[in-house]
Amino acid sequence: xxxxxxxxxxxxxxxxxxxxxxxxxxxxxxxxxxxxxxxxxxxxxxxxxxxxxxxxxxxxxxxxxxxxxxxxxxxxxxxxxxxxxxxxxxxxxxxxxxxxxxxxxxxxxxxxx
Amino acid sequence: xxxxxxxxxxxxxxxxxxxxxxxxxxxxxxxxxxxxxxxxxxxxxxxxxxxxxxxxxxxxxxxxxxxxxxxxxxxxxxxxxxxxxxxxxxxxxxxxxxxxxxxxxxxxxxxxx
Numbered sequence: 413x414x415x416x417x418x419x420x421x422x423x424x425x426x427x428x429x430x431x432x433x434x435x436x437x438x439x440x441x442x443x444x445x446x447x448x449x450x451x452x453x454x455x456x457x458x459x460x461x462x463x464x465x466x467x468x469x470x471x472x473x474x475x476x477x478x479x480x481x482x483x484x485x486x487x488x489x490x491x492x493x494x495x496x497x498x499x500x501x502x503x504x505x506x507x508x509x510x511x512x513x514x515x516x517x518x519x520x521x522x523x524x525x
Numbered sequence: 526x527x528x529x530x531x532x533x534x535x536x537x538x539x540x541x542x543x544x545x546x547x548x549x550x551x552x553x554x555x556x557x558x559x560x561x562x563x564x565x566x567x568x569x570x571x572x573x574x575x576x577x578x579x580x581x582x583x584x585x586x587x588x589x590x591x592x593x594x595x596x597x598x599x600x601x602x603x604x605x606x607x608x609x610x611x612x613x614x615x616x617x618x619x620x621x622x623x624x625x626x627x628x629x630x631x632x633x634x635x636x637x638x
Contacts, residue, residue, distance in 0.1 A: 416568070445626070447626075447628075452630075453630055453631075454614050454616075454628030454629050454630050454631055455569065455614075455626075455628045456628070457625050457626060457627065460624070460625065468624070468625045470625070502568050502569070504568075504626075506624075509624050510624065511556065511557035511574075511576060511618055511624065513559055513571045513574050514559075514571075514626060515571060516561075516568035516569045516570070516571075517568050518566070518567050518568045519568050
């Protein structure tokens with residue numbers, strides 16, 4: 413039973429570039445949330461996708477966008493990268509929208525030079 | 526505003542002792558709380574959750590206590606083992622019916638053999 417998988421594991425970009433991160437949810441899950449975790453901090457909620465729509469959004473600019481596919485996998489896109497976007501990007505999945513534990517992948521470490 | 530914080534950023538215990546990690550939350554409307562364990566280079570791992578209609582929940586070697594009067598959450602780990610060494614985060618659903626987790630900054634637990 414595969415857990416949440418994310419790709420790539422590490423990525424290096426330069427300022428102004430664009431990046432796409434990918435996530436496959438845990439088997440049986442249909443809801444995907446994305447988080448940004450800066451070094452030494454707790455994860456911060458970016459947005460959540462359910463039924464291929466963005467359902468909730470945190471305090472992140474429009475440079476951050478996403479997509480969910482019919483197979484429930486998801487992508488996180490970040491445009492016009494800034495140095496401050498350097499972080500661990502985590503994907504979490506669950507079933508439905510109710511109060512259930514979210515299961516996390518091991519993240520993508522994004523470094524901006 | 527919505528925030529989850531921790532009283533102790535670091536905690537060092539001896540193997541076999543019991544550990545208590547504390548967390549304060551500020552959103553009185555939060556109805557669901559989760560404790561996560563994060564090891565270096567890994568994503569957060571679900572430990573235990575509790576709903577706001579409960580004040581205590583037990584798992585294997587772990588107990589979560591919820592005090593809604595003072596908006597306080599704690600995680601108790603019995604017979605702490607070296608494998609328990611990690612950063613522990615509390616998280617609350619601050620989105621109500623729109624599920625959105627807000628994380629604290631974390632507590633680093635170090636277990637000395």
